[in-house]
Amino acid sequence: KNEVEQSPQNLTAQEGEFITINCSYSVGISALHWLQQHPGGGIVSLFMLSSGKKKHGRLIATINIQEKHSSLHITASHPRDSAVYICAVGGGATNKLIFGTGTLLAVQP
Amino acid sequence: DSGVTQTPKHLITATGQRVTLRCSPRSGDLSVYWYQQSLDQGLQFLIQYYNGEERAKGNILERFSAQQFPDLHSELNLSSLELGDSALYFCASSVAGGASGAQETQYFGPGTRLLVL
Numbered sequence: 001k002n003e004v005e006q007s008p009q010n011l012t013a014q015e016g017e018f019i020t021i022n023c024s025y026s027v028g029i030s031a032l033h034w035l036q037q038h039p040g041g042g043i044v045s046l047f048m049l050s051s052g053k054k055k056h057g058r059l060i061a062t063i064n065i066q067e068k069h070s071s072l073h074i075t076a077s078h079p080r081d082s083a084v085y086i087c088a089v090g091g092g093a094t095n096k097l098i099f100g101t102g103t104l105l106a107v108q109p
Numbered sequence: 110d111s112g113v114t115q116t117p118k119h120l121i122t123a124t125g126q127r128v129t130l131r132c133s134p135r136s137g138d139l140s141v142y143w144y145q146q147s148l149d150q151g152l153q154f155l156i157q158y159y160n161g162e163e164r165a166k167g168n169i170l171e172r173f174s175a176q177q178f179p180d181l182h183s184e185l186n187l188s189s190l191e192l193g194d195s196a197l198y199f200c201a202s203s204v205a206g207g208a209s210g211a212q213e214t215q216y217f218g219p220g221t222r223l224l225v226l
Contacts, residue, residue: 031212041197043217044111050212086152090212095203096142096165097215099152 003027006087006100013107019074021103023087032070033097034061035086043086046072077107112136113218115200121224127188130221134181134202140164141183142203142215143175147196158183159205190225197222 004025013019023032034046047054047061049070054061058077063070074081087100112135122128134141143155145168154167158177169175172190177183187194197220203213 033215035217041220041222043199043201043220045214045216048212048214088152095140095213095215096154096157096167097144097152098154101151 002101003098004087004089004100006085006103008103009101010104011106013077013105015078015107015109017077017107019077019081019105019107021072021085021087021105023070023072023100025068025070025087025089025098027089027091027098029089029091031090032063033088033090034070034072035088037084037086037102039083046085074105079107079109081105082107111216111218113200113202113216115198115218115221117221118219119222119224121226122190123226124190124192126190126225127186128190128223130185130187130198130200130223132183132185132200132202132218134183134200135216138202138204138216139181140203140205140213141177141181142201143169143183143185144199144201145196146199146220147193152199155185187223192225195223195225 031050036044058075060073084102086102088097114133116131140159142157146152155169157165175185199220200218201215203215
């Protein structure tokens with residue numbers, strides 16, 4: 001069993017839909033990261049959170065430390081949101097990350 | 110643009126060869142991380158340097174080595190290359206690399222796509 005599990009693996013949505021991607025982890029962490037990887041390959045950090053909720057534009061990330069679970073929500077989805085979304089956890093004194101397998105999101109117009 | 114640069118963008122080489130991947134961190138960042146992304150293994154942490162010193166090691170093969178130079182740029186050396194080493198190699202940087210005890214946002218470079226034939 002992977003230390004970081006994401007669901008779903010693939011997600012197709014219509015433009016304007018509300019999207020939720022889930023991440024569960026089994027290790028102790030200091031923070032959880034949500035990353036976005038576009039088809040060209042580049043990786044962008046969206047959020048780093050250790051408790052509660054963060055919002056940036058149409059993106060919202062939440063984390064429940066007790067349940068070891070995080071969600072990434074996208075409101076009013078748009079085709080430009082199409083990408084792979086990757087959950088990663090970090091802990092200890094080194095900041096190294098353990099990654100989930102990613103969720104491939106396709107938003108159709 | 111994250112401010113992290115990686116060269117080369119693409120690399121095609123043959124089995125048994127040796128290559129060097131280069132990374133320059135964001136200005137002011139002291140820590141550099143190397144990650145490998147392959148189709149079957151996903152993203153995996155290889156190694157981390159902080160201010161010239163190795164700080165953490167992950168799933169890095171003995172055929173691979175890295176270092177961080179005084180100007181803080183880093184190089185990842187891959188030798189005796191095998192077909193299975195074909196992957197995207199990412200470098201990322203952060204300010205202190207966990208030295209402060211706090212998690213930090215990591216800024217990723219564009220990656221080097223390595224193809225071993």
